[in-house]
Amino acid sequence: EAGVAQSPRYKIIEKRQSVAFWCNPISGHATLYWYQQILGQGPKLLIQFQNNGVVDDSQLPKDRFSAERLKGVDSTLKIQPAKLEDSAVYLCASSFKVGYGYTFGSGTRLTVV
Amino acid sequence: EDQVTQSPEALRLQEGESSSLNCSYTVSGLRGLFWYRQDPGKGPEFLFTLYSAGEEKEKERLKATLTKKESFLHITAPKPEDSATYLCAVQAEDYKLSFGAGTTVTVRA
Numbered sequence: 641e642a643g644v645a646q647s648p649r650y651k652i653i654e655k656r657q658s659v660a661f662w663c664n665p666i667s668g669h670a671t672l673y674w675y676q677q678i679l680g681q682g683p684k685l686l687i688q689f690q691n692n693g694v695v696d697d698s699q700l701p702k703d704r705f706s707a708e709r710l711k712g713v714d715s716t717l718k719i720q721p722a723k724l725e726d727s728a729v730y731l732c733a734s735s736f737k738v739g740y741g742y743t744f745g746s747g748t749r750l751t752v753v
Numbered sequence: 754e755d756q757v758t759q760s761p762e763a764l765r766l767q768e769g770e771s772s773s774l775n776c777s778y779t780v781s782g783l784r785g786l787f788w789y790r791q792d793p794g795k796g797p798e799f800l801f802t803l804y805s806a807g808e809e810k811e812k813e814r815l816k817a818t819l820t821k822k823e824s825f826l827h828i829t830a831p832k833p834e835d836s837a838t839y840l841c842a843v844q845a846e847d848y849k850l851s852f853g854a855g856t857t858v859t860v861r862a
Contacts, residue, residue, distance in 0.1 A: 645797075677797065678763060680854065681841055681854050682757070682842070682852030682853050682854050683797070683840075683849065683852050684852070684857055685859070729775030731796050731797075738848050739784065742787075742799065742850070743799070744796030744797045744798070745796050746794065746795050746796050746808065747794075747795075747796050749794075
């Protein structure tokens, strides 16, 4: 079984620029999550999708972050404009149903300078 | 608000020196407590889920236990390949996962 694919692996941008991350979940997994992991901290949920609908985006800074999951498969997370405090690893995870069988991707490490 | 506190932050062990990691939590309606292993540059890798107080699970040199307020991850006779950050997470009634900051374990040969 292929894992959760994420790209790019690394990204360095200047503050106020925009950036996008891509995630391809495990085939058949209806639930997709985006987490932010700041160095030295545990992952924090940003947004959760069930198929192509948003279930929870309560911790997503909506003034600068957006996410979509077209056709209930791949997902894109965008930051515009980026701030220094957005430097973190962005992890995508998927599960076959809500709350069960989470599998994480390797993440995208974002550095904002 | 659900809270997860892990201790210690870092643990340095000699190969073969057993030890325990602690995860204390407060959560509204615990559905499950998860342990993950995270290697540098990788995402968390699932180890165990515990569902009720008194439950224990084992995998190779790792053993996880659960009480009503905390969980322990025991590492017996660790090897250098056990070096990683171990994350604890609680799943609340709404299925949301809340993670602790992790314990970074370094095992020296």
